[in-house]
Amino acid sequence: MAGYIEDRWLKKRPNKETGKRERTALWGKSTRYRVKGIPGVRDRSFDTVADAKAWLAETQTDARRGEFIDVRDGVISLREYVEKHWWPSQVHPAQTLESMRYRIWGQVLPHLGDLALRDIGVAELRKWSADVQRTVASNTAYVAWVYLKAVMQAAVEDKRLYRNPCKGNTSIRPPKKPERKARSWGQDRVDGARVALSERYRIALDLGVGCGLRQGEVFGFSPRDVHGDYLHVERQILTYKSRLYFGPPKGGKERDVPLPTAVAKRLLTHQERFKPIDVTLPWLDPEEPDLLRENRRTVTIPLLVYTGRGGAINRTTWNTKAWKPALAAVGVIQPLPKRQPGEKPSRVWEPSREHGFHILRHIVSA
Template sequence: MAGYIEDRWLKKRPNKETGKRERTALWGKCTRYRVKGIPGVRDRSFDTVADAKAWLAEAQTDARRGDFVDARDGAISLREYVEKHWWPSQVHSAQTLESMRHRIWGQVLPQLGDLALRDIGVAELRKWSADVQRAVASSTAYVAWVYLKAIMQAAVEDKRLYRNPCKGNSSIKPPKKPERKARAWEQDRVDAVREALADRYQIALDLGVGCGLRQGEVFGFSPNDVHGDFVHVERQILMYKSRLYFGPPKGGKERDVPLPNVLAKRLLTHQERFEPIDVTLPWLDPEEPDLAREDRRKVTVPLLVYTGRRGAINRTTWNTKAWKPALADVGVISPLPERQPGEKPSRVWEPSREHGFHVLRHTYASVMLEAGESIVSLAKWLGHSDPAFTLRTYTHFMPQAGARGLSAIEAWLTDLG
C-alpha cells in the first residue's frame, strides 16, 4: 500500500563501518517523522513515530475510499473561503446574487468570517444562531442560515472539512423557516383598494388579479403582449443596485396566460386615457450578472403603466407612495403616524408583507381553484415549473375534498328515489 514514514533526523542507510544510522543536517531542527508517498495526499510531519503510524493508516484507508480530508485545508478562514472559492462559483441572476451578498456579508461573515472553517463548531453556531435571531427578522435569519449551511457543505465537498457542522446537531437551534400561508382577498377588498389607487394605477391591480402577474411583470407589461385571448409574459422590470432594468420573468420562464374579456376591455379603456409610452432600459441578462450597466443591450418597450413623470416604475417608490396609501385608505393597514409639531412627516409604513402586491396573484389562484381549474393549468399560467409547488402553496384554496362528489352522488340517489 502506498505511503511510508521518513525519519528526517537520521539517514536512511546505516554507516557501513559503524552499522549505525548517522544524523542528518535536520537533527533537532524540525518535526522528526514525515508521512510521504500517498497519492493525492500532502506530506505531514509528527513528533512521534506512533502518531505518524496512526495517521498513515487512517490516511491510506481514507484515500483508498476517496474520503481523505486534510485538516490543514480547513485552516482557511470562512471569509477567505467564501470570497476566493465559494462566491466566484455561484451562478444566479443578478438580483439573486445581490440578495445573497446582502445576507452573507450582512449576517454571516461579520460574526463567523474570521474563524477558520475547522474551528466553526457547535458552540460557535449556537451563539451565531441566537445572535442573528435577536438582530433581524426570522425570515432574514432563516435565509442566512440556509446560505451558511450551503457554504459549509461546499467546504465538505471541497475536502476542507470532514463533516458539515450545520447538520445533525440537535443542540443547535437554527432559525426556523417562517410559516407563510398564501392569503387571498375577497372581492370587496379588491374593489376598494382599486378605487383608492390613482386612476393611472388601477389597471396594475387589474393585471395582478386578472392574470396573476407579478408586480415586476405588471410594470413591464406592454399592449403588444396581448395576443388575441391571451397575454404573453416575456419581461419584467427589475431593480438591481438601485437601478431599473428590463429582464426575463422569474426563472427565465416566458408563459401565456388567458386574458379575461372584461380585462381586455379595461386595457383598451385605460389606453384611451393613458397612452402607452416608449421606455428604454438595459436588459439584465441572468447569464451576465457582472456586466456593467452601460455595456448591456438596450431594450425599448411601450409600457402601459408608468409614473406621472412618464418613466418606468420603481417598485419601492410605488409601494410607498401608491400601494400602501391605498391600503391605509381602506383600512387594510394602519395609516402613517401623525406628525408631531416640528417633525418631518414619516414615510415609514408598518410591515405588511402579507398585503403586498403579491396578494393579487394569490387571489387569482384562489379564484381559479375555487372554480375547479386544474393545478397543472394554474401552474402553467403562474409560471411554476413544478405543479407540486403550486399544489403545496395553494392547496388550502381548493374546495373541500369530496364535497362535489358527495353532492353529485346525493343528487343521483335522489333522482333514483
C-alpha cells in the same frame, strides 16, 4: 500499499564504515517523522513514530475509499473560503446574487468570518443564531441560516470538513422559516384597494388580479404583449444594485396567460387616458450578472404602467407611495401617524409582507 514514513533526522543509508545512520542537517530542528507517498495526499510530519504510523494507517484506508479529509484544509477562515472559493462558483440571476451577498456579508461573515472552518462548531453556531435573531427580522435570519448551511456543505464536498456542523445538531436552534399562509382577498377589499390607487395605477391591480402577473411583470407590461384573448409574458422590470433593468420573467420562463374580457376592456380604457410611453433600459441577462450596466444591450419597450414623469417604476418607491396607502385605505395596515407641526412626514409603514402585490396572484388562484 502506497505511503511510507521518513525519518528526517537520520540519513536513509548507514555509513559504510560505522554501519550507523548519520544525522541530517535537520537533527533537532524540525518534526522528525514525515509521512509521504500517498497519492493525492499531502505529506504530514509528526514528532513521534507512533503518531506517524497511526496516521499513515488511517490515511491509507481513507484514501483507498476516497474519503480522506486533510484537516489542514479546514484552517482557512470562513471569510477567505467564501470570498476565494465559494462565492466565485455561484451562478444565479443577478438579483439572487445581490440578495445572497446582502445576507452573507451582512449577517454571516461579521459574526463567523474570522473563524477557521474547522473551528465553527455547535457552540459557535448557537451563539450566531441567537445574535442574528435578536438583530434582524425572522425571515432575514432564516435565509442567512440557509446560506450558511450551504456554504458549510460546500466545504464538506470540497473535502475541507468531515461533516456539516449545521446539520444534525439538535442543541442548535436555527432561525425558523416564518409561517405565512396567503389568504385571498374578498371582492370588497379588491375593489377598495383599486379605488384607493391613483387612476394611472389601477390597471396594475387589474393585471395582477385578472391575469396573475407578478409586480415586475406588470411594470414591464406592454400593449404589444396582447395577442387576442391571451397575454404573452416575456419580460419584467428588475431592480439590481438600485438601478432598473428589463429582464426575463422569474426563472427565465416566458408564458401565455388568459386575458379576461373585463381586463381587456379596462386595458383599452386605460390606454385612452394614459398612452403607452417608450422606455429604454438595459437588459439584465441572468447569464452575465457581472457585466457592467453601460456594456449591456438596451431595449426600448412601450410601457403601459409608468410614473407621472414617464419613467419605469421602481417597485420600492411604488410600494411605499402607492401600494401601502391603498392597503391602509382598506384597513389591511394602519395608516401613517398624523404629522405634528414642524415634523417631517413619516414614510415608515408597518410590515405587510403577506399583503404585498403578490397577494393578487392568490386571488386568481382562488
